[in-house]
Amino acid sequence: MSDILLRIEDVIKSFDELEVLKGISLELKRGEKIAIIGPSGSGKSTLLRTINYLEIPTSGHIYLDGELVGEKQVEEKFVRTSEKMLARFRAQIGMVFQGFYLWPHLNAIENVAIGPQKVRGISKEKAFALAEEMLAKVHLDHKIKEYPERLSGGQQQRVAIARALAQEPKLMLFDEPTSALDPELVGEVLKVIHELADEGRSMVLVTHEIGFAREVADVVYFMDEGVIVEYGPPEQVFEKPRQTRTKAFLSQLFSH
Amino acid sequence: MFDLAQTIYFSKVLMIGAVMTVKITFGALIIAIIVGFIMAAIRTYSKIRLLEIMVNIYVEIFRGIPPLAQLFIIYFGLAYAGVKLEPATAAVLGLGLIGGAMLTEVFRSGLNALHFGQREAALAIGMTPMMALRYIIFPQATRITLPPLGSYAIGLLKDTSIVSAIAAPEIMFYARNLVTSTFQTTLIYILAALLYFILSFPLARVVDRLERKQRAWT
Numbered sequence: 273m274s275d276i277l278l279r280i281e282d283v284i285k286s287f288d289e290l291e292v293l294k295g296i297s298l299e300l301k302r303g304e305k306i307a308i309i310g311p312s313g314s315g316k317s318t319l320l321r322t323i324n325y326l327e328i329p330t331s332g333h334i335y336l337d338g339e340l341v342g343e344k345q346v347e348e349k350f351v352r353t354s355e356k357m358l359a360r361f362r363a364q365i366g367m368v369f370q371g372f373y374l375w376p377h378l379n380a381i382e383n384v385a386i387g388p389q390k391v392r393g394i395s396k397e398k399a400f401a402l403a404e405e406m407l408a409k410v411h412l413d414h415k416i417k418e419y420p421e422r423l424s425g426g427q428q429q430r431v432a433i434a435r436a437l438a439q440e441p442k443l444m445l446f447d448e449p450t451s452a453l454d455p456e457l458v459g460e461v462l463k464v465i466h467e468l469a470d471e472g473r474s475m476v477l478v479t480h481e482i483g484f485a486r487e488v489a490d491v492v493y494f495m496d497e498g499v500i501v502e503y504g505p506p507e508q509v510f511e512k513p514r515q516t517r518t519k520a521f522l523s524q525l526f527s528h
Numbered sequence: 529m530f531d532l533a534q535t536i537y538f539s540k541v542l543m544i545g546a547v548m549t550v551k552i553t554f555g556a557l558i559i560a561i562i563v564g565f566i567m568a569a570i571r572t573y574s575k576i577r578l579l580e581i582m583v584n585i586y587v588e589i590f591r592g593i594p595p596l597a598q599l600f601i602i603y604f605g606l607a608y609a610g611v612k613l614e615p616a617t618a619a620v621l622g623l624g625l626i627g628g629a630m631l632t633e634v635f636r637s638g639l640n641a642l643h644f645g646q647r648e649a650a651l652a653i654g655m656t657p658m659m660a661l662r663y664i665i666f667p668q669a670t671r672i673t674l675p676p677l678g679s680y681a682i683g684l685l686k687d688t689s690i691v692s693a694i695a696a697p698e699i700m701f702y703a704r705n706l707v708t709s710t711f712q713t714t715l716i717y718i719l720a721a722l723l724y725f726i727l728s729f730p731l732a733r734v735v736d737r738l739e740r741k742q743r744a745w746t
Contacts, residue, residue, distance in 0.1 A: 326648055355656050363654025373649035377667045387653040390663055432649075439653055 274338055277302045277474050278443060283322055283332030285315075292318045294498040295332070300443075300476065305469050307489035307506070308478045311521060315498040316478045317370075320447050323476065324365045325358055336361060337442060363391050366436030370448040372428045374420040374435070380407060381416040384435045391439075399438075406434040410464050426457030430464055437468075444468065444475040451480060482525060486510055494518045538706055538719055545699035546723050552619050552698060553685045559624025560684070561677070564631025565669070569661055571632065572639045573647075583632070590629030596690050598622055603694040619691035619698075627684060634680070638673035639665065678735030685728050699723055 278300040285293040292315045300306055308316045321327035323334055325342040333350065334341040341361045343350045374383050384403035388394045394402070407416050410430035420428055429449060436444060446465065450458040462484050469475065469488045479485050485492055486506040493503040494515075502515045513519045567583045574580055590598065602625075603618040613621070642665060650660035670677065692701035703720040707713050 324652060326651065359651070359654045359656045359659075361654075362652055365652075367649075367652040369645060369649065369652075371643070371645050373643070373645035375646065375649070375664055375668070377671065386663060387655075390659060391654040435649075435653065 275301050276335075277304075277337055278323065278476070279335040280319075280323070281333045281335065283319070283329045283334070285318055285322060285327060286330045292498055293322070293329075296495075296498075296500060297332075298493065298500065298503075300474060303472045303474055304490050305474070305488055306476045306491050306493060307485035308476065308493045308495055309480070309482065309485055309521075310493075310495035310501075314495045316495045317447050319495070320445050320476060320478050323443075323445060324362045324367055326367075328352075336364060359391070363387075363439055364442045365445060366439050366441035366443070367445045368429070368432050368436055368447065368449050370451050372420075372425070372432045372452070374428050374431055376420050379417050379419050380412065380423070380431045380434075383420070383431055384438045387435065388438050402438055403434070406437045407431070409437060409467075410434045411460075424457060425453045426460045429453065429461045433461075433464055433468075442474065444473055446475065446477040446479070448478050448480065482510070482522075494521065496521070534710075534712070535715065535719070538712070538716055539723075541702050541706060542699055542716075542719055542723055545697060545702035546727065548616060548696065549685070549688050549698040549724075550727065552616060552623065552688045552691060552696065553681070555620035556623035556627055556684060556688070557681055559620065560627025560631050560680075561670075563625065563628030565635050565666060567628060567632040568635035568639055568669075569665070571636055573657070587629045587632050590626050595623070595626050595687065596693060598626060599691060599694055615691070615694045615696035616698075618694055619688070619696040623684065623688065623691065627680065630680060631677070634673050634676045635669055638669040641672050642668055675735070675739050678732075678738065682728050682731055682735065685731065686724060689724070 276299050278298075280296055280298045283293055283296045284291065296315075296319055298306070308319065310316050318327055322329050323341075325334070328342065333343065339361075340350070342353055342358050344353050344357075345351075374380075375386075378386065381400060381403045384406055385396075385399040388402050389396055389399035404413065404416060407413050410433050412427060412430055412434065415423060415427060415431075420431070423431065433449075449465065450461050453461065458481070462481065465475075465477070466484075466488060477485065477489065489506050491503055492506045492509040494501045494509060494513075494517075496517050501517050502509060502513065509518065510522065513522060567586065570579050570583050599618065599622040602622045603613065603615065606613055606618070646664055646668065647660050650664040651657070655663065688698055689700040692698060692704060695701060699720050703716050706716050710716070
């Protein structure tokens with residue numbers, strides 16, 4: 273088994289005329305934590321969404337654990353796989369969205385259990401036991417029967433994290449997980465993500481929380497206008513940025 | 529002159545028709561919901577142009593032709609083509625397809641009301657698009673569209689009266705037969721109307737209650 277869990281290879285993504293990703297490559301080792309920072313509109317969320325093919329790259333390839341995601345090679349050519357095959361890959365990647373997207377017709381434990389039950393075909397009892405365990409992990413074991421509308425934003429996001437954990441994913445993707453939260457609720461969500469990081473999970477985190485990125489990430493990527501401007505260990509990127517664009521972005525952040 | 533025995537007799541005959549009316553309503557409703565939902569899903573999510581065009585043709589054709597003409601075409605047209613359907617089967621099929629075209633629009637607005645993130649979250653945990661429709665989108669879309677769905681169901685119950693034209697043995701079919709044999713026009717049609725009301729009134733109440741429940745849920 274190779275050390276590389278995720279490889280993004282020269283990914284370009286265009287929406288009509290607009291090129292949002294202009295050839296991105298990066299690698300993530302098993303157990304590694306990557307933070308992607310950058311101004312809004314820099315393409316960082318789009319990049320994250322290409323990893324599980326919610327956004328289909330215009331060109332370039334994604335490899336998870338050495339296997340092509342969303343594509344297969346027929347002779348020398350790359351062709352799209354079926355939705356079923358794609359779903360199998362997505363099941364190995366947990367994703368947490370900025371807007372939570374809990375399903376309002378299901379209560380907390382059902383939101384978490386439906387994946388194991390329907391996607392992985394686990395029995396209902398086992399799926400609910402697993403879901404309860406995951407909700408405990410995000411410190412919500414007392415809220416398992418609540419419907420999303422009755423939960424605070426921070427609680428909803430923690431249920432969403434539990435939902436992703438219940439996939440028992442190889443990789444977790446966080447797409448600005450605290451950006452939609454009231455300031456006083458940010459801490460409880462970051463704490464949970466921090467705990468997951470400490471477990472040695474592989475993750476890619478798109479965030480505006482610079483302090484958090486610095487604490488958790490092994491590698492920080494700074495993106496701007498669809499390219500990776502620079503990357504490196506957090507101390508280096510945050511304290512001794514090499515590129516003027518990085519410096520400008522960071523000084524703007526800290527001047528507030 | 530009011531003849532109680534005769535009235536009871538008429539009512540009993542019409543009741544046989546009422547059972548069929550309910551069966552046809554339920555059958556057509558189920559077909560309409562399934563067809564309408566699938567069509568709406570294609571219109572909302574499909575990237576295949578040809579499929580979309582076919583859905584549009586279906587919707588426009590069924591919306592643009594009077595139900596009675598469609599029933600005749602399905603019943604007699606298919607018979608001409610060698611497919612002999614029972615009148616009741618043709619009625620369920622015909623009303624179901626007509627309803628499907630109507631509900632396509634209803635469901636489409638329901639689907640549009642759902643945030644795209646609802647579906648994305650389902651895909652992200654590894655559901656196929658079909659599973660996402662079934663477990664995540666469908667349950668929510670039907671709740672959102674419950675009020676128009678309810679009024680459609682009530683309308684459908686009353687509209688089943690037209691299928692007497694292809695001799696499906698429902699309330700109006702028996703009513704007409706009774707009129708031909710007894711000439712008690714007014715009494716028979718009042719009884720038939722009463723029967724429709726008895727069927728549709730509780731349905732309207734159920735829809736009301738569901739609507740109130742739904743409001744509590746959202």
